[in-house]
Amino acid sequence: MRDVAALAGVSLKTVSRVVNNEEGVSEILVDRVQSAAEKLRYRHNLAASNLRRGQRTKSVALLVQDLSNDFSAALLRAIDDTVRDRDVVVFSASLDEEADRERKLVANFIARRVDGLLLMPASPSQAYLQSEMAAGFAVVIVDRIPHDLSTDYVVVDNVEGANKATTHLIAHGHRRIAFISDDLTIDTARARRDGYYQALRDADLSIDETLIYSARTVEAASAVVTELMASATPPTAIFTARNTATMGAVSALRKLGLQNTIALIGFDEIRMADLLDPGISIVAQDPGRIGREAARMLIERLDGSQDHHHGIILPTTLLARGSGEIRPTSNEA
Amino acid sequence: MRDVAALAGVSLKTVSRVVNNEEGVSEILVDRVQSAAEKLRYRHNLAASNLRRGQRTKSVALLVQDLSNDFSAALLRAIDDTVRDRDVVVFSASLDEEADRERKLVANFIARRVDGLLLMPASPSQAYLQSEMAAGFAVVIVDRIPHDLSTDYVVVDNVEGANKATTHLIAHGHRRIAFISDDLTIDTARARRDGYYQALRDADLSIDETLIYSARTVEAASAVVTELMASATPPTAIFTARNTATMGAVSALRKLGLQNTIALIGFDEIRMADLLDPGISIVAQDPGRIGREAARMLIERLDGSQDHHHGIILPTTLLARGSGEIRPTSNEA
DNA sequence: AAATGTTTGGACAACGATGTCAAAATCTAC
DNA sequence: GTAGATTTTGACATCGTTGTCCAAACATTT
Known part of the structure; x- marks a missing residue:
């Protein structure tokens, strides 16, 4: 800036005025300063400006x-x-x-x-x-x-959303509903679990701790579902409380050929959910x-x-697309 | 910083030394400065530091x-x-x-x-x-x-990737292959089109300009595919040169019930591609x-x-998952 | 022509930090 | 106890800008 001033033959302050489009600089000088700035490839330094002005960055x-x-x-x-x-x-x-x-x-x-x-x-x-x-x-x-x-x-109303998902599954006849979320140290995961618990309680269903899992990644969720399905008393429905968990569950169920047997509702939208077969029911947030x-x-x-x-607290929307409306098979009911 | 120095009863420079963990400050002073900084909730100002030091930000x-x-x-x-x-x-x-x-x-x-x-x-x-x-x-x-x-x-080798996709479709018997990309003013879209052209030429197929479309969004791509399929002479295969275009095509084909009839290969991965039915073949980049x-x-x-x-120039990988291996129906061949 | 008003330009200090360099304090050795 | 070496500390200028305030230049009025 000093150099620009020197080249244009004006004071520092005048250059500053031009740079900031301030009033009161003659057109001739504006031109001279601008072309000098151009020539020297001058670039305004926002950090210095902010420092001096004590303003927002x-x-x-x-x-x-x-x-x-x-x-x-x-x-x-x-x-x-x-x-x-x-x-x-x-x-x-x-x-x-x-x-x-x-x-x-x-x-x-x-x-x-x-x-x-x-x-x-x-x-x-x-x-x-x-x-x-x-x-x-x-x-x-x-x-x-x-x-x-x-x-x-x-936030979204996580408790309500999870409750809605779980209640929906219960309404379709499920009594053994697995819950897969992110780590439960996470506030949001806990809220969704609470919604799940609430729905179970409201339906007079007991809470089975062996159906509660947490899995951070898609792969982990997939492994959890695979393991769950291999157990002696597998669930008839799954509520995945996070998009990565939903993806993992979809993948695992499909690999096991159970996508039309085991009900699934996920929290948070996943891409192409409506194009899968069955469509994946989702409690969506925006x-x-x-x-x-x-x-x-x-x-x-x-x-x-x-x-x-x-x-x-924003609302959630339950999108019924098929996977959440699968009923339990007779021998499980 | 000035205030910290005053409270600690030292000079500005000494505070600076402590803040920057420099050598040569007695432990007593370090403590005094630190507790003064704590008390005053002093926060180092990186902008000012960078200004003075003329260093990287x-x-x-x-x-x-x-x-x-x-x-x-x-x-x-x-x-x-x-x-x-x-x-x-x-x-x-x-x-x-x-x-x-x-x-x-x-x-x-x-x-x-x-x-x-x-x-x-x-x-x-x-x-x-x-x-x-x-x-x-x-x-x-x-x-x-x-x-x-x-x-x-x-970049990835866009020409080669597009060529690979198109050649793959040709090898599966297709002669009318639609191309849907982002706007062709975009370099990458043009390169993919060039790869598409190249593959057609190498197979002695003529280029049909009525099969070339561009669509920025998922919805636009979906509309293009719907329109294409309603035409008098629809393609038997589609090469979508962008992830949003692929999503749009998948959605449209499914809506038309043509997902097992019309071949589809997309450029760039889409989520759940392998879980759709058919799986979506993709030329993947990383x-x-x-x-x-x-x-x-x-x-x-x-x-x-x-x-x-x-x-x-990074390589691409052709992932054959089903949609790209569909053969043209007999009356189209 | 003098007095007044209006632009326009510039000198200077300051924003918060630190490098330079010299002064003060401490220590060592004889 | 003193010269010399060493460690700690601080005064000052500076990074790139801009706000404040004053001076110069010019135009306007009577």
Whole structure:
């Protein structure tokens, strides 16, 4: 910038004025500065500008479990779309449920002075964010309920959704319904299990702990289903509480030739679910909507809203496509 | 920082030393500074540090067509994983094939002084990056061939992959093979069409322009297939040159009840492809590998490599799962 | 022609951090 | 106890910008 000023024969401040499109610089000088900037390939330094101005960095960070998961990818896309109007850019990273990584990344992003954080927490407690928030840092928790932290969040009604799925299976005559979720240390997984329990209780069915499994990956879920089906008393229906689990279950059932025998409902949409045979019944959430709402809440905070923190609980939709409507075979009923 | 120094009763520089874990500060002072920092909730400002040090910002940007597409999401994940060791964070954004957006975002990221750019270009020419690169900015083009720019890039062998798919269909007796790709202004789409043409020519089949379509979205592709099948002389096979096109074709064929009649091969993997009936034959690329290679190349440049720029052309794999092995019905042959 | 108003341009300090270099404090050895 | 070596500490300038405030240049009015 100094060089540009020298080449254009003006002061630093005048160059700054031109760069920022400020009023009060004669056209002749504007031209001279611009061509000098061009010649020297001058590039404005946003970091220095932000430093001086003490302003927002116009950047936010999104931390999710796994960016390659459809749900998280859709979330990211929706968030990026929502903040784009305001010229805000998005950092993102995968946590793989490692609390350490969350802490490290959050510290890094705070050092970078991002304006806000959208977090699908891997940590059991987010109390460590309290002091940051007190200092004006905006945080919105997505897909999970915040723990030990009073902040905005956006989730779906996991208990209700899981209840709906389980009740649906019960209504179709099932009494032995397996539950496969992500690790139960995860809030969302527990909520879905609670919904499952609730539905069983409401139907006066006993809870069989041997039907409760957790599996992080598609392969793990597939192995669980294979094992379950080989047991002495296999379930007649499966409720998979996560998209990867659903994919694993579909794959395993098909391999066993049981896709038309064992009922299956999954939580969270999977691609091509309606094109499989049978179609896979799903309790769907709308990741785009979750992302948009979360980004909107974050933006409101950045705009200075001091409203009381609140959570948005979005509804789920049961999509009956066939797999969830399979009835138990006679000898199992 | 000033406040921390005051509270600890030391100079600014000493605080800086403690923050940066530099040698030569007595333990007593280290403790005093740390507890002062704690008390004041001091957070190191990376932007200011980078400004003073004139160093790398340890951030890179990834610009792709659509972050919610499986391919791009897998790319992002692989890149994030690769650069994480070095404590580098990743910005990402979707371009939706809008060249303007690419230019704007690149300018923004340069102003933010990201160390490097991973770009799936939407622009027809990337010449505008030449001067940035001359100034030491690292650029790697992914999934497409750079235009008017000498730089590193990572692509798959699109011509060969498309040729392989088309040849496979021809070998199964097809002579009327439809081609559905992304917009043909896109380099990669053109390369795949070229591979398709090449295979037809090699088999002495004429090229029928009425069988060439482009469709950006799943819905558009579905509509194209529906239209094609309603025509007087429908194809007996379809080659979809993009994952969204494949999804659209699968959906349309199934709706028409033609999934076991019309052969289909897609370029780029789709989820659950092997679980559909018939399984969907795919010319697969490995997005994780593409991302890792691209990130690796970028890192090498950041480490100062001045090697001649070069492109990596990764192979594709034909996965025969059923849909691509359907033979034309007798009256069509 | 003097007084007033309106643009336009520039000097300077500051944002938060750190490299340089010299001063102060501590230690060693005779 | 003192010269010399060594460890700790701090003053200052600087990275690239921009807000503040004043000065110069020019136009307008009476």
